[in-house]
Amino acid sequence: EVQLLESGGGLVQPGGSLRLSCAASGFTFSSYAMSWVRQAPGKGLEWVSAISGSGGSTYYADSVKGRFTISRDNSKNTLYLQMNSLRAEDTAVYYCAKENGRTVTTALDVWGKGTTVTVSS
Amino acid sequence: QSALTQEASVSGTVGQKVTLSCTGNSNNIGSYAVGWYQQISHGAPKTVMFGNSLPSGIPDRFSGSKSGTTASLTISGLQPEDEADYYCSTWDYSLSARVFGGGTKLTVL
Numbered sequence: 001e002v003q004l005l006e007s008g009g010g011l012v013q014p015g016g017s018l019r020l021s022c023a024a025s026g027f028t029f030s031s032y033a034m035s036w037v038r039q040a041p042g043k044g045l046e047w048v049s050a051i052s053g054s055g056g057s058t059y060y061a062d063s064v065k066g067r068f069t070i071s072r073d074n075s076k077n078t079l080y081l082q083m084n085s086l087r088a089e090d091t092a093v094y095y096c097a098k099e100n101g102r103t104v105t106t107a108l109d110v111w112g113k114g115t116t117v118t119v120s121s
Numbered sequence: 122q123s124a125l126t127q128e129a130s131v132s133g134t135v136g137q138k139v140t141l142s143c144t145g146n147s148n149n150i151g152s153y154a155v156g157w158y159q160q161i162s163h164g165a166p167k168t169v170m171f172g173n174s175l176p177s178g179i180p181d182r183f184s185g186s187k188s189g190t191t192a193s194l195t196i197s198g199l200q201p202e203d204e205a206d207y208y209c210s211t212w213d214y215s216l217s218a219r220v221f222g223g224g225t226k227l228t229v230l
Contacts (some may be wrong), residue, residue: 035219037166044123045158045166045208047219059217100154100171104219107156109173114165115202 002026002110009115013115016086016119022079022096022112030074031052033099035108038092038117048094049081053102064090086119093117094114122151124220125209132228133199141225143192143209149220153212155192157185160224161205169207170194196227204229 010022022034036048048057056068069082072105079096093114100106126144133139143155154172161167168176170185181210182198196203205214 025153039163039217044206044224045160045210045221047210047221050219059219065151095165096167100174105153107154108158108210109156109168109171110172110174111158111166111168118200 005110006115019079029077050104123223125222127222148215149213
């Protein structure tokens, strides 16, 4: 069974940093691109970042470019999101999602349960 | 404002057929596969359609289609458990970003 399990969320002050992790199982991790998607309280889904299966290509939403870094360790079947210079508007549930192919241009087919990030003083 | 346009709300009665739409442009829907995601009471999203494929475990009353720059999700034989928010998403070539619709709230009367 394909499973994605996020961790690393929590309460952080504005300007602080957090690193989210997503542990994957049940599929050949390196063969699939991955994405992070977030949902602010009461809002819709917002794509944050994506990475190709090899890790050689990365993409970011304008709202996080320069502050967030996506990466993956295919030997550990784990996806990461390093979040720096956090702002109140980054407060959201962050979901890890698997793409249906090696590149980021397919469709998301499996989602994790999410981890909550709260940015507040 | 979302790059993909969805109805804010749609309603139907049990057993009815409903169609949700998702409108984009040639840089996104016109070029890439579309995914549809169901979210019940702000829980984790669940994929109910990706491209032309129905994920394992999703009932075959769900079906998807695409014509030009508009994608559609049809639910035939609406059930009470189908009441949820539905989001569409695809890749956008010009933005080099994944884009989502604003979501459609489906109410089962």
